[in-house]
Amino acid sequence: MTAHHPHDHPHPHQPDLEDRPYDHHQLMAEAVGELLIEKGVFTAEDLRRTIEAIDARSPADGARLVARAWRDPAYRSRLLADVNAAAAELGVDAGAIPIRALENTTRLHNLVVCTLCSCYPRGLLGLPPDWYKERAYRSRAVREPRAVLAELGTPIPDDVEIRVHDSTADLRYIVLPLQPGGTDRLDEAALAALVTRDCLIGTALPQAPQR
């Protein structure tokens, strides 16, 4: 272990996040979790398995739905009608919360935010990125979406309407982006690889692969 150098000198101490005292909400979450296990409402294994299942969800599943919709107009209609059912067709369990798909066109760009907290289609895409939960995105996406998109490298022309979807209630939303030009010969897996997480939120557009 000490092959690199002798340990006769101190290293600067880099604090861990856990060095801070627990705040109120961390304490409450721990306490409620322990109580529910102690009272037999669920087991520690149930809790662990649920966390594992949540973390296993991935934007790649959303990308598969988009790629299928690009290649299959009938599937596209079913996806626009009911994302959860369309996901189930591909063997993806998108959870119980209803998800809707918002169709981009050459005249309309959709952007998803939750100004109240961090509502996100977790059942399909997994956990949201940290910036999605931050006040800067939550307040600015709805107040100056064009500036936010430009800063993220996705400027939207003025003749395209930007429609910001504030997911305030019982539904969750994904964007169905336009298929980039020059990708007609790609197979479904290659198309899905173009659809990143941010394309499904509306903060990016799928790009054709560089030749």
Next chain:
Amino acid sequence: MSARFATGARVQVRRIFPPGHVRTPHYLRGHAGVVDSILGHYANPEELAYGRDGLPRRALYRVRFRQAELWPGYGGAQDDSVVADIYEHWLEPLEEVQA
């Protein structure tokens, strides 16, 4: 179950500020919009948040607002919009508001 407002109806978000857990963003209160679609009926989150059953279920609407009407000096395009999901008890018909 019935819904009070039809798709296309002009509505106004109530300009009220009750305490507690509500799902209507402040920036939309008092503003006029158009019913984009009716999402169905859902248990009232203002009740669910406090361990109650949330019944009766409330109609939930997608309401579309023009950005230019929400924000003074909005810098984007005229057609830019915001769509939010609003429960029926937060909406009133625009005619009644104007009367």
